[in-house]
Amino acid sequence: MKKRGFADLFFFFLLLYLFLPILATMLYAFATNWNKTVLPEGLTFKWISTLFQDSSFIEAFGRSVLLSGGAVLLALLFIVPAIFVIVLYFPKYEKWIQAAVVMVYAFPGVILAVGLIRAYAHIGVPMILAVLGAYVISILPYIYQGTRNSLRSVNARQLLDAAELLGASKAQAFTKILLPAVYPGLFAGALLSFSVLFGEFVLINLVVGSRFETVQIYLMKKLSTSGHIASSVVFVYLVLMGILTFIISMLTKRSKGAAKV
């Protein structure tokens, strides 16, 4: 029993360590005044409503959605078909994708930023497009894992064979059988990528900065003016991520059910 008590205590402190900052931030977003007291003196929706009345926040939010969503969409259009073809028909080239995946993690953000500026700033490519391109590549790991795992779990090659022998063309087999079968895993990968990009700050700040103000950059500006507003931004962000995570977990559960043979 004594041992168990120690474990529980340890677990309690771990949770406290992890969640206290988040709880405090969220509370601060709704606090009227919180200077000399342990808990806030009062609660208010003032900060949240101020935030949503600030047109530059709404615009920043829109830009973030546009940028992250655009990158995910491009990845789905170009990277996913490539992964399909490689995994199904040229498995020996898979090691190159795996190498690319590792590169994405290994590359330091600062080098990437400086490299992008050096490479594109002088030839007239808008820097925001350069960042978009880098984003598309940077979500390769999530897209690749999501796609490949769902292809593996449904034994995609055999499904294609079965469909073809029943008279389907390759295109029909792909659209009628394979896409619906791997869709949940693919969608989960896309949402994960979206949430990662939505929180990205280093690259966009260094390369583009306030010329294209995303939520993260807006947040940094507000940090120096109002802690309450900054906390509200974080609150909104956390709620959005919570929703996305919930959808992802629902989808992965469903795809597991469907893949059970």
Add this chain to the structure above:
Amino acid sequence: MSYVVIEGLHKTYGTNAVLSNIDMTIENGEFVTLLGPSGCGKSTILRIIAGLTDATSGSVKIEGKNMNNIQPKNREVGMVFQSYALFPNMTVKENVAFGLKMKKMNAIEIVEKVKDTLALVHLSDKEHAFPHELSGGQQQRVALARALIVRPKVLLLDEPLSALDAQIRKKLQADLRSIQTELGMTMVLVTHDQEEAMAVSDKIFVMNKGEIAQEGSPTEIYTKPESEFVANFIGHYNVFTREELEQMIGGKLPGERQKFAIRPEAIHLKANEGDFCFTGIAKEAVMSGNVIRTVFQVGERTFSVEQLHDRGSSVELGNKYRCYVSQEDVVALL
């Protein structure tokens, strides 16, 4: 002209020959089995017939028509896979209807045919279920229905039953054979289970290392194996060298062949006229329900005898017995 003719089929991966010089003929409405250990190339033959794998050389003809440059979807060949390969996003009904939809058959006819085919495989009550809600045996029935409904010229079955447990496998074997007879459909089954091959086939091709070791009816294959490989693979044959057997029976054997095989159930303890006779010491006995298998020792080597499990056939371990075998049951091997 036979219905399916395979001539001079070769398949190599790099320098590794998977199939060499395969010739096969299959008649219309015949149930043919390719039997062999795993890795002997039997599944590759099926994939080549279906057009899913290209042969290195050789030809496949169905109804006299060369299939070499015809796409899988136009070959009118059906296939059932070991892992079922059902479409996970479709219900049983949609899975079965898929082939007809691809043929652009009208909806009313499709509903009718799906109903008939599901009745044929005893799954009428499951039409709205998804594959993951079914047992392995049921999933394989759906896969069978899905392949049967388009009435392929040849139905290929790639170890369809080996993932199922023994009882369901036996039941499905019987069903498979009765459906095949009912529809008069040409079927090619791949299996490594010799009992399964015996139970369902009109003709068996025994395969070893990418070559056909022997072909014939189940009875021919079982009673007249041509090589040591077939004798060992098809049953628990006792294989002797000429020297060993001549020493045991104390006489000369006819012919030039150097190896001989005797089925364990062909050896008995009661004498008939003209039988070869030898003595052995009973070493161990294993009872498997209706059959008792006794291992006898004679000199350096052992042989096994199988008898029906009835009273009076029991053997005392450690005792010496005279064993008899009819001359016809001593099979000379190549």
